[in-house]
Amino acid sequence: MTSLLKVEGLHKHFPIRRGVLRRQVGEIRAVDGVDLELETGETLSLVGESGCGKSTTGRLLVRLLEPTAGKILFEGADLATLSQRELRAKRQAIQIMFQDPYASLSPRMTVQEIVAEPLRVQGRYADAGADRVRELLELVGLRPEHSRRYAHEFSGGQRQRIGLARALALNPRLLVLDEPVSALDVSVQAQVINQLRGLQDRLGLAYVFISHNLSVVRHISHRVAVMYLGSIVEVGSRADIFTAPTHPYTQALLSAIPVPDPVGRDERDRITLAGDVPSPSNPPTGCRFRTRCWKAQDVCAQEAPPLIDRIGVGHPSACHFPEVPATVGGA
Amino acid sequence: MTAEQIPGAAAASVPGAASAPGAAAASVPGAAPAAAQRVGEAPLLRIDGLSVDFHTDDGVVHAVTDVSLEVVAGEIVAIVGESGSGKTVTAMSVLRLLPKAAEVSADAIAFRGTDLRTLSGSELRKVRGGPVGMIFQDPMTALNPVMTIGAQVAEAVVLHQARSDKKAAWQRAVELLRLVGVPDPAERVKQYPHEFSGGMRQRAMIAMAIANDPDLIIADEPTTALDVTIQAQVLALLKKAQAETGAATILITHDLGIVAELADRVVVMYAGRVVETAGVGELFATPRHPYTKGLLASLPRMDVDVDQLDPIPGNPPNMADPPAGCAFHPRCPLARDKCLTDRPPLLAIGAGRTSACHFSEELA
Numbered sequence: 001m002t003s004l005l006k007v008e009g010l011h012k013h014f015p016i017r018r019g020v021l022r023r024q025v026g027e028i029r030a031v032d033g034v035d036l037e038l039e040t041g042e043t044l045s046l047v048g049e050s051g052c053g054k055s056t057t058g059r060l061l062v063r064l065l066e067p068t069a070g071k072i073l074f075e076g077a078d079l080a081t082l083s084q085r086e087l088r089a090k091r092q093a094i095q096i097m098f099q100d101p102y103a104s105l106s107p108r109m110t111v112q113e114i115v116a117e118p119l120r121v122q123g124r125y126a127d128a129g130a131d132r133v134r135e136l137l138e139l140v141g142l143r144p145e146h147s148r149r150y151a152h153e154f155s156g157g158q159r160q161r162i163g164l165a166r167a168l169a170l171n172p173r174l175l176v177l178d179e180p181v182s183a184l185d186v187s188v189q190a191q192v193i194n195q196l197r198g199l200q201d202r203l204g205l206a207y208v209f210i211s212h213n214l215s216v217v218r219h220i221s222h223r224v225a226v227m228y229l230g231s232i233v234e235v236g237s238r239a240d241i242f243t244a245p246t247h248p249y250t251q252a253l254l255s256a257i258p259v260p261d262p263v264g265r266d267e268r269d270r271i272t273l274a275g276d277v278p279s280p281s282n283p284p285t286g287c288r289f290r291t292r293c294w295k296a297q298d299v300c301a302q303e304a305p306p307l308i309d310r311i312g313v314g315h316p317s318a319c320h321f322p323e324v325p326a327t328v329g330g331a
Numbered sequence: 332m333t334a335e336q337i338p339g340a341a342a343a344s345v346p347g348a349a350s351a352p353g354a355a356a357a358s359v360p361g362a363a364p365a366a367a368q369r370v371g372e373a374p375l376l377r378i379d380g381l382s383v384d385f386h387t388d389d390g391v392v393h394a395v396t397d398v399s400l401e402v403v404a405g406e407i408v409a410i411v412g413e414s415g416s417g418k419t420v421t422a423m424s425v426l427r428l429l430p431k432a433a434e435v436s437a438d439a440i441a442f443r444g445t446d447l448r449t450l451s452g453s454e455l456r457k458v459r460g461g462p463v464g465m466i467f468q469d470p471m472t473a474l475n476p477v478m479t480i481g482a483q484v485a486e487a488v489v490l491h492q493a494r495s496d497k498k499a500a501w502q503r504a505v506e507l508l509r510l511v512g513v514p515d516p517a518e519r520v521k522q523y524p525h526e527f528s529g530g531m532r533q534r535a536m537i538a539m540a541i542a543n544d545p546d547l548i549i550a551d552e553p554t555t556a557l558d559v560t561i562q563a564q565v566l567a568l569l570k571k572a573q574a575e576t577g578a579a580t581i582l583i584t585h586d587l588g589i590v591a592e593l594a595d596r597v598v599v600m601y602a603g604r605v606v607e608t609a610g611v612g613e614l615f616a617t618p619r620h621p622y623t624k625g626l627l628a629s630l631p632r633m634d635v636d637v638d639q640l641d642p643i644p645g646n647p648p649n650m651a652d653p654p655a656g657c658a659f660h661p662r663c664p665l666a667r668d669k670c671l672t673d674r675p676p677l678l679a680i681g682a683g684r685t686s687a688c689h690f691s692e693e694l695a
Contacts, residue, residue, distance in 0.1 A: 049558035155646040185413035186585065187662075190629035190642030197639075212559065215588075219631035219640065242633075256563035257633055258588030262611045265592055272567055273560045275514075276528040 002076045004206050005061070005174060007036040010070035012056050016281060028281045030056040032230035034070070035307075036208075040173065041200065043207040045217040047253070048227035051277055054210045057227070058176045061208060062096045063087065074174070092122055095167040099179035101159035105151040111137070111162055112147035118169040136165040141195060157188035161195070168199070176208045181216060193220060214257055218242050226250045229280055229288040232307060236315025244313055246322035249289045287320065295321050373444060374401040375547055375579050376425065380438035383420050383429065389651040394420045394433075396603045402547065407573060407580045409594035409611070411587065413647055417603040418583045422549050425581075426459050443546070461491045464540030464578070466569075468552035470532035474524040480535050481520025484508065487539040507538040511568055530561035534568065541572050548573070551583045566592060587630060591615055599623050602648050602658035605677055609684040619686040619694050621663045657689070665690045 012031040015024045031053040038044045046054040059065045061072060063079055072079040074090060082090060095118075098104035105114055115133045119125040134144045140161040151159055160180060167175055177196070181189040197220060199205060211217050217224060218238065225235040226249065234247040245251050252271040259268070273292045278284055284291050290300040299320055307318040383395040395417040402408050410418040423429050425440060425447065440447045442463065447455065459465065467473040475483060484504035489495050501520070508516035511534040524532055533553060540548055553569065554562040570593060573580050582593060590597055590611065597614045599607040599622065607620035618624040625643035645662040648654055654661050660670040669689055677687040680695075688694070 049560060157646060185647060186587070186626055187413065187629050187643035188646060190631070190640040191644070193631065194640055194642060214559070215631040215633050218633060219637075252560060254633070256559045258562075258566070258586065258592045259634055260587040260591045260615065260627070260630055260632060261634065262591040262594075262615050270563065270567070272563050274564075276530055276561065277558075 003037045003073075004040045004042075004075060005036065005038040005208075006071075006073040007034060007061070008071045008073070010034040010036075010057065010060060010072065011068040012053075012060055012065060013068045026281050029230050029283065030280060031060065031067075032283075034227075034230075034232055036225060036232075036235075038174070038206050038208065040206055041204045042222045043200065043209055043220055045209040045211060045221040045224045046227055047211060047214060047217050047224060049212060049253075049277060051229070051280060052227040053230040053280075054212075054227050055178055058096065058178045058208060058210045061174075061176050062091070062094050064096070088122075092118075092170040093172050094174045094176070095170065095172040096176040096178065097160075097163050097167045097180050099182055101156045101163060101183055104163055105159055107150065107152055110148055110150055111142070111154075114151070114162060115147075115165045115169055118166060122170060124170070132169065133165075136168055139168065139199070140165045155188070156184050157191060160184065160192050164192075164195070164199075168203075171203075172205065174206045174208070176210070178210045179212070180209075182211065182213065189216070196220065214254065226253065229277065229283050231288070231318065233289065233319070234315070234317040235307070240313070240315040244315075244324045245317075246311065246313055246315075246324055247289075247317040247319045248293050248295055250317070251325055252292075287318070289319075295319075297321070374441075375404045375443060376402040376581075377439055377441045378421070378425065378437065379440075380436075381421060381424060381440065382436050383417070383424055384434040385432055386434070387651065392650045393603055393653070394650060395424070398600075398603075398605050400598055400605065400608070402579045402581060404546065404579055405577050406595045407582055407593055408596045408598060409582045409584060409590040410598045410600060411584055411590050412600035413585055415602075415647055415650055416600040418600050419551055421600070422551060422581055422583050425549065426463060426465065427455055428459075428465075457491065460487050460539065461543045462546045464543070464545040464548045466533070466536050466540050466548065466550040466553045468555050470529065470536050470556070471524065473536060474532060476524055479521055479523055480508070480527060481505070484520070484535060484538050484542065487542045491543045503542070504538070507542055508535065510541075511535070511538045511572070512564070513538075528561075529557050530564060533557060533561075533565050537565070537568060537572055541576055541578070544576055545578045548576075548578045548580045549583075550580060552585070553582075554589065555584070555586075569593070587615075587626065599626075602653055603650065604658065604687065605685075606659065606687045607685065608677075613684060617695070619680055619684065619691045620659075620688050621665050621690075621694065622659050624694060625662070625664075657687075665693060 010031055011033060013027040013029050016026040016028060017023060018025045034057055046057060048054050060067050067080055074094060077090060079090060112133055115136055116125055116129055119129045119132060133147060137144050137147060142161055151162065181192050184192060193216060200207060209220055221238045223237055224241040225232045228249050234245060234250045241250060245254060252273045255271045275292050278291055286302050286304050287300040290296040305318045305320045307316045309316045311322050313324060379399045381395055381398045385392045385394055398421050410421060412418045420429065424435050481501060481504045484507055485500040488500040488503045505516045505520055508520060513519055513531055513534050527535065554565050557565060584590060594611045597609060597611050598605055601622050607623050618627060628641040629643055631640055643662050648658055656672045657670045657675050660666040675687045675689045677685050680686045680691050
């Protein structure tokens with residue numbers, strides 16, 4: 001059976017240019033060999049810190065960026081090699097929703113125009129488009145009479161709903177959600193998360209959910225891929241990643257999250273990583289995490305560990321010395 | 332006002348309840364036994380009846396209304412709330428760091444017994460960065476891009492010395508940066524802010540804040556701009572700096588996880604007012620305001636499994652046109668007729684706790 005989405009060996013390298021001749025003096029390996037697979041109706045989260053390549057990966061998936069190398073197979077067809085015309089047709093099935101509810105909606109268009117735009121672009125508006133817009137607004141919990149207003153008249157949470165209605169206009173099968181709730185207040189964030197889950201159940205959508213917020217990821221995901229400096233260091237089911245993480249980076253990331261419960265706060269074991277994420281223009285040799293890793297040995301500097309299941313825990317991790325910790329976080 | 336009525340008012344952590352003068356006098360003393368160990372100790376900082384208005388094109392925005400709070404020596408008080416709740420404006424008004432358009436009124440903003448509002452500009456500058464250190468959210472805009480890190484930290488030292496000794500100040504800058512965990516500080520003092528990562532810049536900010544052995548540190552969302560592993564480093568550092576200097580800390584944050592990790596006492600703000608105060612343990616165990624309760628329920632957690640999050644319905648109020656009665660009533664599951672018309676005063680609801688809800692008893 002073909003997966004809804006299959007990504008193989010995805011790379012995106014941005015050139016660094018200097019001087020009047022804009023000569024290339026180096027490159028930033030934002031995404032450096034990523035493999036992913038996603039089934040219909042499933043949520044796969046990409047998590048990691050800023051600069052790990054998660055948003056770049058998301059943009060590559062909808063081909064807002066051209067990959068340097070690699071394949072993106074959507075329902076078996078390679079998006080990277082499709083012609084513009086074929087791509088346009090396929091793209092209806094893959095939509096993206098952005099992080100910033102203030103920057104991602106045109107201030108000069110009404111809600112009606114914003115949500116109708118994808119339909120117009122695909123030449124589908126004439127055919128009952130106005131009804132479709134009304135239906136979409138109701139689907140995301142906005143009132144149809146809001147459609148004559150402009151984006152600035154809405155709160156952050158409502159704007160994210162407008163962005164969601166726009167993303168759903170063409171009946172996509174895959175939605176790339178790039179930090180969809182990061183800009184929202186906690187009380188409103190929960191509304192949008194519940195809505196995303198409800199829509200997935202009703203419409204059978206698959207989500208690629210990009211986020212740095214692991215509490216949200218744990219709540220919404222079926223599977224999780226942890227990224228560090230352009231590659232995936234560990235991938236598995238939600239339970240694999242949150243209860244049996246074997247990569248030291250995943251473990252450190254989980255233990256760094258403040259727990260909203262003051263009981264026992266002084267007894268918690270914390271892994272505090274030293275230092276910062278190295279520059280992706282000059283990544284460490286071998287394992288990229290080794291400069292911050294407490295387990296690093298000589299071999300880590302020489303050989304990049306492949307993403308495999310070395311110790312038979314049922315999910316792969318890119319570490320020479322993977323280990324299931326005694327206790328990490330909750331179930 | 333209220334504080335004078337209660338000797339050693341540090342006990343009632345929020346002396347205020349100022350919105351209902353009559354009720355306050357009757358109820359706040361009830362809170363006294365809770366912090367018996369603090370009775371008699373004058374608060375380090377006392378804000379009483381603080382209101383801040385902004386005049387905008389949309390009319391007057393009451394960013395902060397009638398906020399009273401106290402901080403005693405050595406404690407960490409978290410002010411928590413969502414965007415627009417007035418938490419930052421409250422803290423900034425202490426050191427007069429608000430834009431000119433802000434109209435500030437208060438019964439008292441007293442630091443170590445001195446009303447800061449009576450100080451001249453130059454006197455206040457001696458307080459800023461001296462006995463009161465500040466840490467801002469965005470270390471890139473808070474640091475001067477054309478001065479080296481060392482020069483900025485040394486400046487913070489020199490400004491508060493009686494006799495300026497630049498060489499000693501530079502040495503002290505190196506020492507401070509070492510203290511906050513900047514690697515190779517003797518070299519890195521010569522670098523500019525853009526050569527520092529976000530986490531390192533925030534460390535430099537903390538170095539400046541603790542440079543003159545402050546009694547109070549005001550930290551405004553100190554880790555919001557940072558990645559989670561860097562946030563963990565900076566929080567650990569803040570904890571260490573606080574423990575070593577013994578400075579009281581006002582921690583402004585929207586992150587309940589950070590509150591639970593660091594705070595001793597919590598002040599919850601909504602729509603420019605304090606709606607609940609409590610010790611950190613009590614607040615998380617038994618929130619006594621429906622807003623606090625709603626916030627906790629809407630939080631996806633690492634340690635608890637829920638099928639559906641339980642969000643607070645609706646949106647935070649438009650501060651240019653806040654709801655009548657209790658500002659939270661349009662989103663509140665407990666709201667009744669009374670809430671639409673009568674604003675609930677902030678009342679003591681037991682030992683060291685206050686809540687501004689007509690029905691806080693129902694949450695007990």
